[in-house]
Amino acid sequence: MAQYTHSRTSNVALTFSEGAALFVSPYHLYEEMREREKMEERTLAAAATAICIFWTLLSCLSLASVAGAVGVNWGTSSSHPLPPPKVVELLQSNNITKVKLSDANPQILDSLSGSRIDVMVGIPNEMLRSLNSSKKAAESWVHDNITRYISNGGSSGVRIQYIAIGDDPFLQSYGEQFKPYVIGATTNIQLALSGAKLANKVKVVVPCSSDVYQSNSSLPSKGHFKPELNKTMTQLLPFLSKHGSPFVVNINPFLSIRQTKNFSIEYTLFQLTTHTLVDGHNTYKNSFDVSIDTLVTALSKAGFADLEIIVGQIGWPTDGASNASSSIAEAFMKGLMSHLMSRDGTPLRPKKPPIEAYVFSLLDEDQRSITAGNFERHWGVFTFDGQAKYHVNLGQGSRNLVNAQNVKYLSSKWCVVNNNKDLSNVSANAVEACSIADCTALSPGGSCYNISWPGNISFAFNSYYQQHDQRADSCIFGGLGLITTVDPSVGECRYAVGLNTSLSTSQYETRLIWWTLLMAFLLVCM
Ligand SMILES: *[C@@H]1O[C@H](CO)[C@@H](O)[C@H](O)[C@H]1NC(C)=O
Ligand SMILES: *[C@@H]1O[C@H](CO)[C@@H](O)[C@H](O)[C@H]1NC(C)=O
Ligand SMILES: *[C@@H]1O[C@H](CO)[C@@H](O)[C@H](O)[C@H]1NC(C)=O
Ligand SMILES: *[C@@H]1O[C@H](CO)[C@@H](O)[C@H](O)[C@H]1NC(C)=O
Ligand SMILES: *[C@@H]1O[C@H](CO)[C@@H](O)[C@H](O)[C@H]1NC(C)=O
Numbered sequence: 306m307a308q309y310t311h312s313r314t315s316n317v318a319l320t321f322s323e324g325a326a327l328f329v330s331p332y333h334l335y336e337e338m339r340e341r342e343k344m345e346e347r348t349l350a351a352a353a354t355a356i357c358i359f360w361t362l363l364s365c366l367s368l369a370s371v372a373g374a375v376g377v378n379w380g381t382s383s384s385h386p387l388p389p390p391k392v393v394e395l396l397q398s399n400n401i402t403k404v405k406l407s408d409a410n411p412q413i414l415d416s417l418s419g420s421r422i423d424v425m426v427g428i429p430n431e432m433l434r435s436l437n438s439s440k441k442a443a444e445s446w447v448h449d450n451i452t453r454y455i456s457n458g459g460s461s462g463v464r465i466q467y468i469a470i471g472d473d474p475f476l477q478s479y480g481e482q483f484k485p486y487v488i489g490a491t492t493n494i495q496l497a498l499s500g501a502k503l504a505n506k507v508k509v510v511v512p513c514s515s516d517v518y519q520s521n522s523s524l525p526s527k528g529h530f531k532p533e534l535n536k537t538m539t540q541l542l543p544f545l546s547k548h549g550s551p552f553v554v555n556i557n558p559f560l561s562i563r564q565t566k567n568f569s570i571e572y573t574l575f576q577l578t579t580h581t582l583v584d585g586h587n588t589y590k591n592s593f594d595v596s597i598d599t600l601v602t603a604l605s606k607a608g609f610a611d612l613e614i615i616v617g618q619i620g621w622p623t624d625g626a627s628n629a630s631s632s633i634a635e636a637f638m639k640g641l642m643s644h645l646m647s648r649d650g651t652p653l654r655p656k657k658p659p660i661e662a663y664v665f666s667l668l669d670e671d672q673r674s675i676t677a678g679n680f681e682r683h684w685g686v687f688t689f690d691g692q693a694k695y696h697v698n699l700g701q702g703s704r705n706l707v708n709a710q711n712v713k714y715l716s717s718k719w720c721v722v723n724n725n726k727d728l729s730n731v732s733a734n735a736v737e738a739c740s741i742a743d744c745t746a747l748s749p750g751g752s753c754y755n756i757s758w759p760g761n762i763s764f765a766f767n768s769y770y771q772q773h774d775q776r777a778d779s780c781i782f783g784g785l786g787l788i789t790t791v792d793p794s795v796g797e798c799r800y801a802v803g804l805n806t807s808l809s810t811s812q813y814e815t816r817l818i819w820w821t822l823l824m825a826f827l828l829v830c831m
Pocket of ligand 3: 529530535536538539542606607608
């Protein structure tokens with residue numbers, strides 16, 4: 306997974322005069338105040354709704370206990386992330402009780418404090434080297450990122466259950482980049498946990514992608530760990546077993562579909578009724594069970610048949626490639642959820658499904674690396690602004706997913722190409738915009754692939770403009786950009802308005818107080 310990137314740096318030759326953003330008319334502020342009052346009313350209404358929802362949930366606790374094993378991955382590779390408290394609200398209103406984080410972001414951990422949500426904290430691959438070489442570094446890491454936040458059983462603090470060492474550190478494409486440090490880092494973190502008297506509360510795990518195991522004949526009963534990982538697994542598995550930690554596997558069925566052309570999509574979407582894979586006495590109707598049982602065989606062959614399994618990442622993207630759409634993602638997620646919630650397990654582990662599974666992912670992230678493909682920024686069950694893309698039961702039962710409430714957006718403004726200008730050279734501007742902004746929806750199979758020229762150029766301009774907080778000077782493009790208040794969205798192709806993340810609440814309030822004082826002063830004087 307891509308690591309935390311929060312850069313809004315621009316290499317494009319567009320100048321920015323900071324002064325412009327500072328002049329705000331009092332009238333504009335008055336409007337903001339009105340907006341805020343309206344928002345407070347809505348908050349009250351939302352609170353009332355939340356109480357109703359709470360009682361409804363209490364009455365379906367049996368359902369919640371099943372759904373309790375389902376969590377979500379909450380990533381942070383966004384230029385304008387939804388504020389963490391909003392995300393926690395989103396999780397709670399959908400009865401999602403487990404999250405897996407890619408790091409130990411302090412704002413996120415603070416927002417999870419007191420939430421009663423179980424948390425898997427991540428350590429990025431880049432940190433493994435130092436944690437491997439220094440026990441002291443591991444102690445500091447545990448102290449700064451776990452001990453400080455962890456709940457002591459009461460209602461405050463963060464319910465940290467797991468620490469994930471690296472993220473797919475054995476991925477084939479990484480080669481030897483992280484592999485040599487995994488076991489050392491894992492051991493040092495475990496020692497540090499023991500030192501902090503947390504070893505009985507927090508388990509250490511190592512998320513492995515499903516490419517750590519294979520089966521030469523594609524039969525689960527022939528599964529084994531890759532020979533080049535034999536030494537590592539020979540160290541890792543006894544460690545996990547000794548500490549009662551599960552084996553965490555990340556499964557990417559979407560990538561399997563793309564790589565293995567001879568893979569029926571129904572097989573992956575849990576929709577197969579006729580054709581099945583026969584493996585001795587066992588038959589397989591979906592690729593998920595095949596993957597899990599290949600791992601089960603590999604674990605058994607290595608002498609650890611009883612290790613519990615957690616699925617650390619599993620999901621389906623909705624844009625940026627063919628087969629990446631909301632409807633296919635919905636079919637996949639519904640199939641997966643009903644399979645997990647049935648608790649049928651797999652042929653090799655009947656009635657014993659993976660103990661937990663984390664959906665990949667909660668929200669779209671516009672800064673994720675697209676080396677694997679343009680779909681990488683569209684894994685969310687929710688859009689970047691917390692709106693459900695489709696319906697699936699993640700724990701909220703038969704109700705629809707609840708969207709994020711009172712999201713703060715920038716103004717309803719877009720940047721498009723000015724059709725009255727000579728557009729013969731406009732492509733260069735679009736390429737420039739796309740090198741920074743997120744144009745992945747324009748790729749073949751994407752939601753905006755079919756919009757005609759120069760609509761696609763407008764899409765690129767707008768993406769750049771929103772990513773730069775709608776600054777007037779980010780819609781120039783050599784005089785070819787034009788700011789409009791008419792939403793250019795067509796059909797499936799959504800021209801987003803960005804999130805307003807520039808004004809923190811406190812700055813906002815300080816500004817309001819200043820203006821109120823000024824107004825009062827003026828009134829008194831007149
Ligand atoms: C966690 O702890 C380490 C060591 O003290 C520190 O360098 C790091 O910035 C902390 N935060 C995160 C997000 O890892
Ligand atoms: C494709 O899959 C079918 C059924 O699983 C198999 O019989 C066939 O040999 C496969 N073809 C190739 C080219 O792998
Ligand atoms: C490593 O290889 C040995 C010898 O082939 C085998 O017995 C053992 O099960 C393998 N270990 C793992 C973890 O795959
Ligand atoms: C487009 O680019 C070419 C080559 O740089 C230049 O000669 C031409 O004047 C440009 N046209 C416009 C309309 O800017
Ligand atoms: C926009 O569409 C035109 C014509 O289909 C194509 O040549 C161009 O590469 C597209 N530009 C982008 C940024 O997608």
